[in-house]
Amino acid sequence: MKKKIELVVLLFFIAGLAILNRNLEEQVSSSKITVRKNTVVIDAGHGGGDPGKVGVGDVIEKEINLQIAKKVEQLMKKKKIKVIMTREEDAMLSGEGNTGTKAEDMKERVKIINGEAPQLAVSIHQNSYQDAVVHGAQVFYYSGSSEGEEAAKIMQNALLAVDGDNTRQAKGNNTYYLLKRTEVPTIIVECGFLSNSEDAANLCDDGYQDKVAEAISSGILKIIHKGDTQEGTEEKTERKSGTS
Numbered sequence: 001m002k003k004k005i006e007l008v009v010l011l012f013f014i015a016g017l018a019i020l021n022r023n024l025e026e027q028v029s030s031s032k033i034t035v036r037k038n039t040v041v042i043d044a045g046h047g048g049g050d051p052g053k054v055g056v057g058d059v060i061e062k063e064i065n066l067q068i069a070k071k072v073e074q075l076m077k078k079k080k081i082k083v084i085m086t087r088e089e090d091a092m093l094s095g096e097g098n099t100g101t102k103a104e105d106m107k108e109r110v111k112i113i114n115g116e117a118p119q120l121a122v123s124i125h126q127n128s129y130q131d132a133v134v135h136g137a138q139v140f141y142y143s144g145s146s147e148g149e150e151a152a153k154i155m156q157n158a159l160l161a162v163d164g165d166n167t168r169q170a171k172g173n174n175t176y177y178l179l180k181r182t183e184v185p186t187i188i189v190e191c192g193f194l195s196n197s198e199d200a201a202n203l204c205d206d207g208y209q210d211k212v213a214e215a216i217s218s219g220i221l222k223i224i225h226k227g228d229t230q231e232g233t234e235e236k237t238e239r240k241s242g243t244s
């Protein structure tokens with residue numbers, strides 16, 4: 001009889017461990033909320049009545065952001081990562097027919113990100129500066145987030161695949177609304193400077209956009225799999241190709 005009771009207790013204990021283990025696999029604890037593993041939000045910056053930066057040759061930021069974001073989406077889906085896009089059209093997220101304000105648009109993006117609770121949110125933008133010489137990709141994170149900082153550094157490193165000579169470093173920021181208000185690790189990827197003629201021409205080129213999207217995708221995979229203990233062979237191959 002005593003042995004039977006011991007066996008029942010042991011079985012309950014094993015069942016408890018199994019449930020605990022399942023929860024650990026499904027959820028990754030984040031600084032503010034519980035995030036959904038293998039889920040990312042891709043945010044194409046600006047849209048509709050908000051063009052973003054207008055660069056050399058009247059290149060419009062909102063269009064490049066969306067083109068690259070869609071390429072990243074496709075690459076992520078191939079890797080079986082769940083992708084949520086904040087926008088898929090040339091439109092603001094606020095109001096009907098682009099009548100909303102920029103502030104409402106930004107609020108909506110934050111609402112989507114916090115609502116979806118992805119493991120990582122990546123906002124895609126293009127930079128601009130008064131000095132036309134300045135060029136190269138740069139990644140931003142919320143200064144108060146160590147997870148954001150770690151993610152940004154991994155992404156900055158992944159972007160070296162596009163330009164190995166890029167010396168820009170991931171940079172902290174504590175004023176950007178999107179970085180401040182999101183409750184999951186969020187990074188802003190500025191793919192290049194539209195105020196620089198070479199960057200601007202490159203960023204309009206379909207083949208170059210593919211390269212940028214591939215680098216961003218490999219960065220995302222490295223970020224979301226960094227804590228994994230059991231990895232599939234596919235992920236290992238990805239890591240190798242990403243760092244070469």
Ligand SMILES: [Zn+2]
Binds near residue numbers: 045046052053061126
């Ligand atoms: Zn922008």
